[in-house]
Amino acid sequence: MDSSNKEHNAGYIQIPQIFYCYATQKPFEECLVCKKKLLESDTPYVIEKAIKKYPTYTAKDVVSEYAICLACNAEMQNSLSEYSKELINTYFNQRVDLMSRRHKMLKEHGPDIDAWLTNCLIYQTPVTDISEYQIYAYCEGSYLVFSAMPFMISGRAIEEIAEQLSPETKEVLDDFIDEHFGLPPELKELLKNRKLIHL
Ligand SMILES: [Zn+2]
Numbered sequence: 001m002d003s004s005n006k007e008h009n010a011g012y013i014q015i016p017q018i019f020y021c022y023a024t025q026k027p028f029e030e031c032l033v034c035k036k037k038l039l040e041s042d043t044p045y046v047i048e049k050a051i052k053k054y055p056t057y058t059a060k061d062v063v064s065e066y067a068i069c070l071a072c073n074a075e076m077q078n079s080l081s082e083y084s085k086e087l088i089n090t091y092f093n094q095r096v097d098l099m100s101r102r103h104k105m106l107k108e109h110g111p112d113i114d115a116w117l118t119n120c121l122i123y124q125t126p127v128t129d130i131s132e133y134q135i136y137a138y139c140e141g142s143y144l145v146f147s148a149m150p151f152m153i154s155g156r157a158i159e160e161i162a163e164q165l166s167p168e169t170k171e172v173l174d175d176f177i178d179e180h181f182g183l184p185p186e187l188k189e190l191l192k193n194r195k196l197i198h199l
Contacts, residue, residue, distance in 0.1 A: 043141060049135050
């Protein structure tokens, strides 16, 4: 679909600010892994952000954030163990029907991005009651596409998944953090302990 059609399709919006790169305050420009340019053409990719809120004041801290093209995402998923892939799929399938959710959300809220991110996908907990969470969006070029994503998932659900992952998968995820996040070791450890999961 070309850009002019997307403007008139309820399932697409220009990437909203909440999914901008925190550092630049602009849309992500390239894939974290292969550095492919994302905003040109209709390149499909996923944006993932982990956020921590501090209860005593209103500041929010973006713990990690990246955009990854679907090709690199698929490669990453393939490197997870069969056991872990199955576990992640089962966890979601037993708790949420992403396609019915999409239908319901579009019908009730249209492209209101806040509505899509207001409650934990798994537990329905409101974001105002959650101190740590992750948000995900599926995008094509400079557009966010309302599909199985966007969604918000609470730290509680993330921990449940992370706790069950195989040691091999944890290693793959840790290597991913080591390789792609230019962070000092103490921050990497923090990120690993925060149990970043990769969907
Ligand atoms: Zn890539």
